[in-house]
Amino acid sequence: MSYPSIQTPWAKSPFFEEELTKYQLTPANKALVRHFAEHGYVIIDPEIDELFIVEALASTKPEFKNQNTNRLENAWQRHKTIRKTSAGPRVLAILELLYQRKPIPFQTLNFSTGSQ
Structure with missing residues (x-):
């Protein structure tokens, strides 16, 4: 997957919602990115x-x-x-x-x- 070169995490981008719609993310990954944007952290299973x-x-x-x-x-x-x-x-x-x-x-x- 190729990401934009804005050099800012999605959570800090003023274009977050627009950027989020550009990528074919799984529902789980979309939820993860959105949670990070809203709360500043995520909890993951490191497997x-x-x-x-x-x-x-x-x-x-x-x-x-x-x-x-x-x-x-x-x-x-x-x-x-x-x-x-x-x-x-x-x-x-x-x-x-x-x-x-x-x-x-x-x-x-x-x-x-x-x-x-």
């Missing part, structure tokens, strides 16, 4: 095997403990499981859809516990 996620959590647990923190910056550089999770095909495809360009993964922020 990553649950056992792989368990492995990613296990590989970072010692680092959280050793650094006495609940936050790890750029763990993708040290943990292949985090890299594969954050740059999985489904994640990259959704980012490309939302931002209309190829994403370039460059940073991760991982937490041992949520904020709520």
Whole structure:
């Protein structure tokens, strides 16, 4: 699929509705883009095997403990499981859809516990 070169996510474009009608998006993708435009976020299934996620959590647990923190910056550089999770095909495809360009993964922020 080819996207326009406006260099602005659909959510920020003043031509959002017009642009949305130009592309043959599935109903699910259209709803995803619209939700992002209206709310500024989306929740997706990254389609990553649950056992792989368990492995990613296990590989970072010692680092959280050793650094006495609940936050790890750029763990993708040290943990292949985090890299594969954050740059999985489904994640990259959704980012490309939302931002209309190829994403370039460059940073991760991982937490041992949520904020709520």
